[in-house]
Amino acid sequence: LAKTTQPISMDSYEGQEVNITCSHNNIATNDYITWYQQFPSQGPRFIIQGYKTKVTNEVASLFIPADRKSSTLSLPRVSLSDTAVYYCLVGDMDSSYKLIFGSGTRLLVRP
């Protein structure tokens, strides 16, 4: 399973764009990249998933370079409610998508 590395914490202000980069140097061909958000005492919530290039949904964008050894989650115009821990995970679709969580990035959005 590919290991991921993310910054431990990030600070931002309301209204700013936040980019969280994750490295996964040994990502395998079958691995997808998924980002989750977790609030205290809650289960993780799916944000976005991608395999390559760029993926965008109503809450975030995911940028994946051609070599797929890293990915960047982009949160446009964050608000205080985006304060949470963000996890980058890679998983093999052919093995029931077993996920191993890294340390995650603790994002603090200030007013």
Next chain:
Amino acid sequence: GAVVSQHPSRVICKSGTSVKIECRSLDFQATTMFWYRQFPKQSLMLMATSNEGSKATYEQGVEKDKFLINHASLTLSTLTVTSAHPEDSSFYICSAFSRAGESYEQYFGPGTRLTVT
């Protein structure tokens, strides 16, 4: 999106007793479910993979006789913490894997807070 529920959401038990936590996929069938444990300020730690109709696969260092997992149907997996001790106090989270067409996703439950006194 798909919904995964857990019951109970919070439980307090005495040391030496056993506690059962249920994980249900409410609107889809899940052949595979996962159980995680999370201590305060830490990340989720995968405990085991629960496969419907077969024995669970435990991660290294997780005692299978202490954490009994049963996946009797496509919508229900249970985790029983046997002879619980204070060090088992933690936040237990389950997830269910759904594969629909080109979409692959794990849906997480809301978690169960276990406190052993």
